[in-house]
Amino acid sequence: MLKFLAKFGKLDRRIVFALLLAAILIPLLFSVKSHFYVDAATRSIYDYVDHIEPNGRPLMISFDYDPQVAAELDPMARAVLRHCFARGVKVVGLSLAPQGDAIGEGIITKVAKEYGKKNGIDYCYFGYRPGMTIIMLQMGVNVKKALPLDYYQTPYDSLPMMHNIHNYDDIALVLSLAGSTYPYSWIIFAGTKFKVKIAAGQTAVMAPDNYPFLQTGQLVGQLGGMKGGAEYEQLIVEAGYYHKSDIASKAMSAIAYSHLLIILLIILGNIGYFISKKIEQKK
């Protein structure tokens, strides 16, 4: 029996891979649903967006990420956009990461279509702007100079929605969706210098880095990884802004089971490790 348990300490990695694949695929294939605890950081973004005046100052979404992390960040973007469009909150989209350009355009136009929103009137998308921190700083003084043309090459002045937007004072909230430290730069160059409210949507790996900024209030809130997206989806469905949960809620089941598997594997690995150690000591 002890020898059998000791084997758990040295499982072949292909077995680990196969078990993980099963833990991910089975909940996805059988649409296993799960209800989860909503993080305070997610709720604060939701509450903030919920209090933005309809047809007033817009929400700015910066798609600062590449396709590698799109699985985690796309659902957040869709959920926040649905919340905004359902409430009549206008949206300004842009990207400070080169590959975020097409990602942002795809998401914003798709969600806008669901709500019958019009480009230039209900939302604007400016695509990728090179210069990162320079763009953040420039928008604090003059948004038009930082974003002279939209994604479709329409001049700033021809976009009715942008007529009253001059600098960050005219923006209700900046939400940076990123798999790296973009929100950190937004906090420094836009939040601290120009006092605009900043929120972050980050991959699960990056989210713990932002806790100091949540405590100080430099971040209004944070959506962390797939869970953040799923929580936001749950909140907008509960409030009646959208009719059904999207992909993040479904993927959360797969994540839950895969986490559980990893926890079990770690426990088994430790049992195997200590038993092997005892066997060796006896020898």
Added chain:
Amino acid sequence: MKRQIPLIIVLTLGIFFFIQFFVPSQISTNIYQTTLQWTLVISAFAIVLAIGSLVNHHMLKIKRRKPHWWNSIVTLVALVVMALLGIFGRVKGLEPLGELYRKLFHYVQSPMDQAMFAILAFYMASAAYRAFRARSQEAALLLISGFIVMLGVIPFGSMIWSKIPDIAEWIMMVPNMAAKRGILFGVGLGMTATSLKIILGIERSWLGGGGK
């Protein structure tokens, strides 16, 4: 002179923009705006340099028939095709090219990138299984806190005990944040010190030649 002129520019502009930050006058803001435009133009040169260096690297690989040189052809073709489609796809009358660019991005590049990243999950699971062993007291502490945080983010955590998500949040908000704050404080001080050293000309490695 080759080294002194850049040092003078950095010293002058460094001090000027330090003062500018605290002067909210119109003239100061206008100068700041113009400089931001200059910076954007200068940063555009970085793209030219990057593309030049990429093309050079792969052309050499193809010329010298280095191992896997055919991959370099794929890289160069992809670079040219995506760049041309991206540029001309936004020109009025050539919209189908823009559509092709979007399709190539969404249905070729994006899934490939995501697949590459997804593979990491398997390696991470295998690494966690192998590395998370309670070999010492510190490792055991790490293991326990890791367990609680993992359980806290999944629905099973609150099913086991309703307080687990709260404990996970406390771990993130208190011990994790204390450590992060310490690191950030150190990074902040380091950045300030390095910036001052560059502005004052003490740190010269950015000029090339290892700071000599």
